[in-house]
Amino acid sequence: MAPTAARDDERWRTAGDRIQTLLDASAAGGTVARERAEQLVREITDLYGAALERMLGAAVTANPELAEDFAADGLVASLLLVHGLHPHTVEQRVSAALDGVRPYLGSHGGDVSLLGVADGVVSLRFQGSCRSCPSSAVTLELAVQDAIRAAAPEVSDIEVLAAETDSPAAVIPADALLSRVHAHTTTWCGVPELAGLSDAEVGGFRVAGMTVLACRVGAEVFAYHDRCPGCSGSLAGARLSGAVLRCPHCAAGYDVVLAGAGVDAGVADGHLEPIPLLERDGVLSMAVTPAVEVA
Incomplete structure (x- = not known):
């Protein structure tokens, strides 16, 4: 994406906040x-929504493939969602959102179905998540919740079933499961420089005032806080050997x-602290949250 286009997208993504402030x-x-x-905003929104519906209908009638092009454009898709014109159902959008975060979940040894x-409630089941790593559990929950809310803002709740076991599965209230996420304000910061990392390259970045270590293994990029659990020192200068940092x-x-799990005897119970990393509107972005205290 060109720099000018990226700036324009950022401007329109924050338009809702500016309208609310006014x-x-x-x-x-x-x-x-x-x-x-408020009535003025509603009248304008309804007017543009009615015009957009006619334009969308004419465009898709002339070229049905345009529906998918519109859905793939983050800015256009968000506008279609506002007016209830998105060509995909809620379930299709949620499924696509989960597909988008599945590689990230897999990097933590987890998955989601x-x-x-x-009735506006999304039912999920997490599998094989890194339960021994509380900070990883928080980042997984955060990544899934953010992806779903962005793709389907009309979703009212997220129900998560326990992983399949020999005993009957029980419903875990979403508020209880995600309480650690709700308790912390999260900001997604775009870091386009991450896309420039080459395979096996490790780089340090300053994001929202904190130092972050990122690296690429094949097609995937991973991000962690800049702290070694073994010696509490900085990881600046660290190198990758395969997937081992x-x-x-x-x-x-x-x-x-x-999930940054320790591979040596001395740090087998330690792990790097991961940072959620997702592609948002074509830009790799990190979720910046206050430190999570682990009991």
Whole structure:
């Protein structure tokens, strides 16, 4: 994506926040002023929505393939969602969103299955997640929730079933499962420089005031906080050997593909602290959250 196009996309992605800020400011004029401002926004939105529906119908009638092109464009798709014109069903969008994060889940030894969507509730089942790593569990939950909310904002709740065992599966309330995520404010920061990493390359980046270590193994990019669990030192200067990242100070090794798990006897119970990394609107982005305390 060209720099100008990327800046334009960023501008429109934040348009909703700017509109909400203006509506909030209108409240200073009293309840009547606020209601009039909200009515004005609704009238304009309905007007443009009606015109967009006619344009979409004409375009897709002339060329049915355009429906998929519109759905693949993040900005256009978000506008279609606002007006209820997206060509894909909620279940199709949720399924595609999960496909998008599945490689990331796999890097943590986990996976997720979509069991269904009914009455605005998405039912999922996580499998083989890195349960021994609390920070990994948080990042997996965060990645899945963000992907679903972005693809299907009309979803009202997410139900997660326990992994299949010999005992009957029980429903885990989404609020309970994702409570650690809800308790922390998350900001997604685009880091387009990550796309420039070559295979087996390790790089350090400053993202939202923190130092992050990122590396590429084949087609996948992985990101971790810049701290070695073995010696508590920086990983600056670390090198990859296959999927194993070696600390330049204590030589401890960590498998970056398997959630940063320690591979040596001395750090077998340790792990790097992973950072959610997803492609958002064509740009690799990191989820920046406050540190999660592990009991």
